[in-house]
Amino acid sequence: MMPQAVDVLCIGSVLWDIIGRSSSHMRAGSDVPGRITRIPGGVAMNIAMALKAYGMQPALLSTVGRDPEGEELVAACARLGMVTTHLYRSEDLPTDTYMAVEGGNGLIAAIADAHSLEQAGAKILRPLESGTLKGWAGIIALDGNLTEALLSDIAVSETFARTDLRIAPASPGKAERLTPFLHAGRATLYVNLEEANLLLRESHGTAADAARALVGRGVHRVLVTNGGDAAACGSQSGTFTAQPREVMVTRVTGAGDTFMAAHIAAEAKGAAPDAALERALEAAAIYVSGETY
Structure with a gap:
């Protein structure tokens, strides 16, 4: 039997985030003072941590190695309140890592070493397909770090047919992996304008235009953000927008994950669509x- 405490399944990347941050504006070759942190991360993990902060109980479905880094990561996730019992623990795959450098002018560069997640493939879904989570009909937060082949299977899988499926591409470079969901008629997509345009293979200047175009392609529902400009939520019932508050940006890695988690939590608590976006x-x-x- 699945634990009653679990409110949402977070599927995808769970790894170590190594982030270097500086308040200085940076360019290629910059060498500046700053801070370097190492914390549990990955898109699925970031979403899960934010959901936990908003009062929901997430369970993680991913792969984590049995190397020392993996043992430390699972322990850290458990201390943060994550349900880790459904993780696929590989004997021969190393624990994944993400490294990013951020300056006062935003993200400078990042490298995602998520090869173990890709190699594990459908093994991370075993609890849903034949294990203790079989028959799950609740919320699933899924990230685009999975392979395109596996995402294509999920787009038509009966295992996910009754779930409330929410998907983020993980990065602009992986946006096109969500192509199978353009015509699947299921899932809510969370993308920024750049990712939306890559997915559409078109150029739209506003979040609202991109949202309407994605719905026109068959997307069930989509939320499109655009930095400090208006964000949009589109579905077959129409498109509406909201303007983000102007702030001074001090960090960017994880912002999209926070947005997605806050939206999921707001709707889970009964917020109306416009209120959830705000x-x-x-x-x-x-x-x-x-x-x-």
Whole structure:
């Protein structure tokens, strides 16, 4: 039997985030003072941590190695309140890592070493397909770090047919992996304008235009953000927008994950669609500015 405490399944990347941050504006070759942190991360993990902060109980479905880094990561996730019992623990795959450098002018560069997640493939879904989570009909937050082949299977899988499926591409470079969901008629997509345009293979200047175009391609529902400009939520019932609050940006890695988690939590608590979008934008503004609630 699945634990009653679990409210949402977070599927995708769970790894170590190594983030270097400096307040200085940077360019290629810059060597500046700053801070370097190592914390549990990955898109699925970031979403899960934000959901936990908003009062929901997430369970993680991913792969984590049995190397020392993996043992330390699972212990850290458990201390943060994550349900880790459904993780696929590989004997021969190393624990994944993400490294990013951020300056006062935003993200400078990042490398995602998520090869173990890709190699594990459908093994991370075993609890849903034949294990203790079989028959799950609740919320699933899924990230685009999975392979395109596996995402294509999920787009038509009966295992996910009754779920409330929410998907983020993980990065612009992986946006096109979500192509199978353009015509699947299921899932809510969370993308920024760049990712939306890559997915559409078109150029739209506003979040609202991109949202309408994605719905026109068959997307069930989509939320499109655009930095400090208006964000949009589109579905077959129409498109509406909301303007984010202007803030000073001090960090960017994880902002999209915070937005997605806040939106999921707001809707889970019964917020109307427009209110849920506004709450998600406010949560993202607080995150990137470094403010506290």
